[in-house]
Amino acid sequence: MIGLSVFGELMHGFSAVLEPMNLLWAILGVTLGMLVGILPGIGPALTIALLLPITFNFSDPIGAFIMFAGIYYGAMYGGSTTSILINTPGESASVATAIEGHKMALKGRARAALATAAIGSFVAGTISTVLLTFVAKPIGNLASHFQATDYFAITLLAMVAVTAIIGHSLVRGLLSLVVGLFIGLIGLDSLSGAPRYTFGTLRLLDGIDVVIVIVGLFAIGETLHVASKLRSTPERPAVLEKGRLRTGYLNKSDWGRSWKPWLRGTALGFPFGAIPSGGAEVPTFLSYSIERRQARKKGHDEFGEGAIEGVAGPEAANNASFSGVLVPLLTLGLPTSATAAVMLAAFQIFNVQPGPQLFEDESTLVWTLIASLYIGNLILLIMNLPLIQIWVQVLKVPRPLLYAGILVFACLGVYSLSGSGYEVLMALVIGVVGFFMRKLDFPIAPVVLGVILGPAMEEQFRRSLVISNGDASVFVTRPLSAVIIVLTVLALFVPYLPRIVARLRGTQPTHDRLTFGEDD
């Protein structure tokens, strides 16, 4: 009776998440997520990176994970707000929403657009959490049959696939990945204990703390990057039409046109979140184009002038992708987006090892986390619509004050870790490197994946070789590993699919290469 035991454990999780303290973390998390979602340039990865050092002082990791998860999906809710009201996506996951959402707002249907985004997010968030609830443990059990070679292959797949799909240039992405892998190598060799790349200094013997790399790249580097583009013509948010709370601002035809895109968006978002595709960008754009095609087929094509389907679908997709991201993160310890990589670092801080064992060893933590998703989605739905005018006020904050505050907070956080100026300096140097990487169009998500997954991958690689007595063919003779390695190679070609398809059809490609922005 798998179903029943899952239900029982979920109920156990609910009872834990409804404790006042955990509920408070959930509310704090989703509120923060909402705010950073609204602010363009500041995303969940940056926010979680900023809060990572503080969580070192938590006695109980559950609160930290509830908060981090809340930030992640809260940002998905918030991102749509700026997309719709001022045509500036708050997050990369909301770029597709801006296309139709802002047109709706200009036509005086801002509230309907916000409502279909929020309700769609809730529906998708809840359905995908149900999927997560029932899928996670079986996949975890499946994963317990994995051997070292499989782990090596799947880690490689995650790194390469995410790198291939993010950014404008594959070569730059791979270079970023190599930088990350290199940083991960610094310190003592885990098997032999020999110092590597320490340049004879004792400081580097422990390696560079993942948290310092993350704070440096995401908090300091990203902030410098957005701050360097400081001046912009201010926008006026679209005026909200008068609406009644009782009907949820959607009229009957809106509901009729929204529910199918919500479900289709969920169906896209969840699996795409679970495979290494960089998070929410791919499914949101897929959902957008599917909804447009559906509308064309039916003949009432409003796309280009504010079609509600174009908001409902992508917004459902980006929220569903979050639960999808949690599947490999919890069951395999595999991050499929930059934000997930930062969350994985949080797991490592608390010495919680995600993977097949997680559901046995830390079942309270996992189920409380999953239960918090149900609660958090509900809180967001309640907070989102009636308070929209208040959320928008954060956009009035003068950006110099905001960025200065983030930088101070980042340095303070790093200092609180070690109490030494050396670590702060290191974070600042990494931040400046991150800034120039962004300036020169090098994606930074692969660096973080490299730093976090690199050491794990190396360990599995060497363990495999030890087991096989140094025979490297083990990676291709075990069918599962071989298949995953083939997939890894194929993943390199995914961005060039449009060109390949066009070549096969004998037509000119419309886009040279699929590109997706940095997941932030």
Place this chain on the structure above:
Amino acid sequence: MKILVGYVPTPEGEAALTAAATEAELRGASILLLNTSRGDAYIDARYANADELAAAEAKLREHGVEVTIQQAVSEGDVAGALLKAAAAEDVGLIVLGLRRRSPVGKLILGSTAQRVLLESPVPVLAVKVPSPHD
């Protein structure tokens, strides 16, 4: 001669606009309307949209005054933008709307009006929003 009015789509801005129109009629001057924003926040209600600028222009034309409209984001320095416009355009009078500020708010963000009052080489007419009792 020209009269420079610092316009924002708020009651203070409207008060300044009215005063500028009256003054321009009196002196037979034309008006240079400047609307600007520090441009450091994502939304700024003081950066007028097309409708508001058109309404302001119509209001001035009603008074039979000639209007030139300038709108640009000033690099964090609204007072500087006003003073620069005044120097470049042979302006004889600057009209500004004043609003009540808390001492702390002035400490953190400074006061545009105060800087213009102190640094302008030409006379400045500072206008308050008429209180509802008048």
